[in-house]
Amino acid sequence: MEQDIKSILYSQEALNTCVKSLAARISEDYQGKDILLVGVLKGANIFMCDLMREINLPLEIDFIAASSYGSSTKSSGVVKILKDLDYSIEGRDVIIVEDIIDTGLTLNYLIENFKSRGPRSLEICTLLDKPERRIAPLKVKYRGFQIPDEFIVGYGIDFAEKYRNLPYIATLKECVYSK
Numbered sequence: 001m002e003q004d005i006k007s008i009l010y011s012q013e014a015l016n017t018c019v020k021s022l023a024a025r026i027s028e029d030y031q032g033k034d035i036l037l038v039g040v041l042k043g044a045n046i047f048m049c050d051l052m053r054e055i056n057l058p059l060e061i062d063f064i065a066a067s068s069y070g071s072s073t074k075s076s077g078v079v080k081i082l083k084d085l086d087y088s089i090e091g092r093d094v095i096i097v098e099d100i101i102d103t104g105l106t107l108n109y110l111i112e113n114f115k116s117r118g119p120r121s122l123e124i125c126t127l128l129d130k131p132e133r134r135i136a137p138l139k140v141k142y143r144g145f146q147i148p149d150e151f152i153v154g155y156g157i158d159f160a161e162k163y164r165n166l167p168y169i170a171t172l173k174e175c176v177y178s179k
């Protein structure tokens with residue numbers, strides 16, 4: 001795997017510091033509220049696990065699985081819900097936890113879908129944001145790093161389902177995409 005890496009964008013230490021600071025903001029903002037963290041699988045799984053352990057408030061979690069990239073580096077534009085939430089979000093203070101916002105199509109779709117389910121509040125927490133590529137507008141309350149327009153992998157994020165287990169965020173060598 002390591003031989004496929006072009007460069008490391010964020011080390012384990014940098015990610016850890018970022019997660020702690022996002023969790024501190026959430027802990028401050030949601031005092032006395034009834035938080036439901038919703039992780040968007042599969043990409044957000046590692047971020048979600050680390051983030052929830054740093055939030056210093058009682059909370060519940062749920063997951064939704066959505067996919068629009070398949071084995072390509074370009075969004076298909078069609079968001080498929082592969083697994084829906086287990087519980088109702090009506091009346092809940094929901095924070096959607098994402099690994100990356102790129103075109104915004106995935107979250108735009110999920111936000112509209114969630115709004116129709118009547119949450120008390122609905123916010124987005126994303127580790128990475130690639131604003132240059134945005135097609136669908138989004139209001140993002142909690143953002144870790146803003147990144148340039150490059151395809152990245154690691155810390156839960158894949159290329160063709162691989163590299164999710166890298167403990168850092170990295171770019172891949174061009175030859176990997178043409179294999």
Ligand SMILES: O=P(O)(O)OC[C@H]1O[C@H](OP(=O)(O)OP(=O)(O)O)[C@H](O)[C@@H]1O
Nearest residue numbers: 041042043067068069102103104105106
């Ligand atoms: O802003 P967008 O252009 O919609 O891209 C962001 C989405 O794409 C990735 O998921 P993907 O569809 O690859 O599924 P995965 O999480 O299972 O890897 C990522 O985890 C986000 O959910």
Ligand code: HPA
Nearest residue numbers: 102150151152153157158
């Ligand atoms: O940069 C990315 N890497 C992996 N998956 C993605 N899905 C949207 N953007 C990306």
Ligand SMILES: [Mg+2]
Nearest residue numbers: 043069070158
């Ligand atoms: Mg993916």
